Amino acid sequence: MKLITTTSLFFFYLFSYAQIEFYSSKFEISNHNLTAFYSSIIDDYESVYVITNDFHIHAIDKKTLSTKWSYYLATKSNVRPVLFQESILVGQHKSANENYCVQLNAFTGDTIKTLKINRFETTPNIKDNILFGTAINPKTGGSMIAYDLNNNSIVWQKFIAHGYTKKPYYFNAKIIVNAEKDNWFTIDYYGNIIDTICTKKNRFFDDENACLRNFKLITFDEKELKKAFLEKHFKETSNIIQENNSNMTVLMANETLLIIGKNKKILQKINLNNHIPKVSDKISDYSAILKIDDTKIWFFYNDNLATYDIKMKIMTNIYDLKKWNTHQLVLDLSNLNLWLISKNDGQLYGLKLNQYY
Numbered sequence: 001m002k003l004i005t006t007t008s009l010f011f012f013y014l015f016s017y018a019q020i021e022f023y024s025s026k027f028e029i030s031n032h033n034l035t036a037f038y039s040s041i042i043d044d045y046e047s048v049y050v051i052t053n054d055f056h057i058h059a060i061d062k063k064t065l066s067t068k069w070s071y072y073l074a075t076k077s078n079v080r081p082v083l084f085q086e087s088i089l090v091g092q093h094k095s096a097n098e099n100y101c102v103q104l105n106a107f108t109g110d111t112i113k114t115l116k117i118n119r120f121e122t123t124p125n126i127k128d129n130i131l132f133g134t135a136i137n138p139k140t141g142g143s144m145i146a147y148d149l150n151n152n153s154i155v156w157q158k159f160i161a162h163g164y165t166k167k168p169y170y171f172n173a174k175i176i177v178n179a180e181k182d183n184w185f186t187i188d189y190y191g192n193i194i195d196t197i198c199t200k201k202n203r204f205f206d207d208e209n210a211c212l213r214n215f216k217l218i219t220f221d222e223k224e225l226k227k228a229f230l231e232k233h234f235k236e237t238s239n240i241i242q243e244n245n246s247n248m249t250v251l252m253a254n255e256t257l258l259i260i261g262k263n264k265k266i267l268q269k270i271n272l273n274n275h276i277p278k279v280s281d282k283i284s285d286y287s288a289i290l291k292i293d294d295t296k297i298w299f300f301y302n303d304n305l306a307t308y309d310i311k312m313k314i315m316t317n318i319y320d321l322k323k324w325n326t327h328q329l330v331l332d333l334s335n336l337n338l339w340l341i342s343k344n345d346g347q348l349y350g351l352k353l354n355q356y357y
Contacts, residue, residue, distance in 0.1 A: 019319050019338070023065050023350030029053045038076040039341045041348070042083060043330045047106065048339045049081055049088055053346040057081065057090055059109060060348065062335065069109030075099070078328070082120050084131065084149060087112055091119030098138070103149065113152050117145060122167035125175075127189055130155060132175060134164035144168065144177045146191060156191030169218050176218060182227075184218075185210040217251070220244040223264045233258055233269065243289040250292050252299060259297075259310065268313065275315045276304050290331045298331055305331075305338065305353075317353075324349055 033053045041050045047068060048060045055076055059068040075093035082089040083106070092102045092114075101115040117135040124133025124147075131147045137157060142164030146155040163178035174194060176184050186194040187210075198211035215224035216237055230237045233256060240253040248267065249260040257270040290298040290305075296316075297308040303322040306315055321340070329340035338351040 017317055017319055018354055019321075020352040020354065021349060022337075022352050023060075023348070025050075025052075025058070025060070025348040027052050027054050027056075027058065027347060029346040034346050037327065037343060037346065038078050039327055039346060040078050040080045041328050041330055041339060041341055042080045042088075043332060043339060044083055044106070045334070048330070048348065048350075049083075049106075050341060050348050051077055051081065051090065052341075052348070057088075057104075058348075059106070062332070062337070065350070068107070071104060071109045077119075079119065079121060080123065080328075082124060082131070082133075084126065087149075089115070089120060099136075100138075101135070113149075115147070115149075115152065116154060117147065121164050125168075125170040130189075132168075132170070132189065134160070134166070134168065134177075136164060144175070144187070146189070158187065158191065169222075171222065176213075176222075179210075179212065182214050182216055183212045184215065185212055216240075217242055219249040219260055219264060220246065221262055225264070229264070233266075241287055241289050243292050245292055245294070247294055248292070250289055250297055252287060252289055252301065257297070257299070257308065268310070270308065272301055275308075276301055276306060276318065277320070278302070284326070286326055286328065288329070290329075291333070298333075300326065300329060305329075319351075319353060321351075324351075 037053060039052055046062060048062060049057060051057045053076055055074055056070045056072055058070045061068050073092045075091060077091060086106050087103050088106050089101055089103050091099060093099050099118045101117050101119040103112040105112055117137055120133045120135050122134045124131040135143060135145050137143045140159055142161050143157040144160050145157045148155050160177060160179050163180045166178040169176040174186050174188055176186050179185055188194055193210045195211035196209045215226050216230055217225040227237050230240060234240060234253045236254050240251055243250050251258040255272050257272055259268040261267045284303045288300045295310055299306055305319040305321055307317040309316050324340055325343040327341040327343045329338060331338055336353045338353060340349050342349055
């Protein structure tokens with residue numbers, strides 16, 4: 001397949017659409033609490049859940065726009081809460097030396113149980129009602145953990161030190177876990193080390209021989225992306241946003257959107273500055289790939305929400321969101337709504353998108 005690099009020749013396809021603000025919260029957030037800004041958001045089919053700078057998590061009903069419940073956490077975080085069945089998992093500060101994850105009823109906000117970890121630091125994968133993810137165990141530190149919520153117990157864990165900050169790669173029969181820096185090792189869903197025959201072993205395990213692989217990122221079909229590859233396409237090797245589906249990997253960084261197919265085949269390389277209007281001289285420090293499928297990519301870049309049509313190779317929708325100074329957002333495609341946290345005041349806003357393909 002021929003490499004396609006989109007340019008401004010396609011610029012006449014670019015459309016900019018307006019949006020209607022239908023909701024704004026009235027959380028009691030002092031200016032002092034905004035100086036150290038930490039906040040996060042997640043949603044399900046019924047509610048939006050937001051950790052705010054008032055040290056609470058609030059649940060907002062999408063239909064009535066009323067606050068269903070609020071729960072005091074005594075902390076705030078940019079790490080998103082975790083949805084599990086009809087509950088939500090979130091970190092809570094207990095005392096000077098105690099931080100634990102609590103499971104709350106998603107409908108009422110009532111406490112179901114306190115977990116034996118601080119919180120999940122990356123979005124976990126759920127398999128057979130077991131949560132697999134990285135977390136801080138108060139006793140052992142940064143770990144890869146399998147957690148049984150029904151029995152409120154750790155099924156198994158692997159110490160990975162600062163590797164807990166990077167989301168593992170979850171495949172059908174294996175998990176590829178970071179062991180600090182660019183070192184990765186492979187385990188199965190029972191916590192067993194898969195690769196053991198090699199010369200470079202994982203120094204974190206005293207009783208197991210875990211082979212290390214060295215790479216920056218890995219694609220949907222398990223192909224390693226190393227430093228040279230990322231420097232070639234992005235002129236940098238960090239702060240690269242990645243999303244996978246079953247057919248492609250999408251990367252975004254440094255004004256570039258890259259679509260990768262099987263065996264690291266570059267399907268499209270898009271210069272975003274040729275398609276996204278410049279809304280400010282200041283580059284936004286928040287970017288996100290919100291959703292990908294085989295035909296479209298929804299993403300947030302430089303204060304714009306945009307949709308890229310993979311087959312037509314054009315931007316079909318662009319929304320200028322500079323006014324809200326976005327900290328984090330979620331996209332509700334079922335209702336054509338956008339929910340975001342504004343860095344201007346720490347409040348939650350709901351926006352109706354007036355056109356969507």
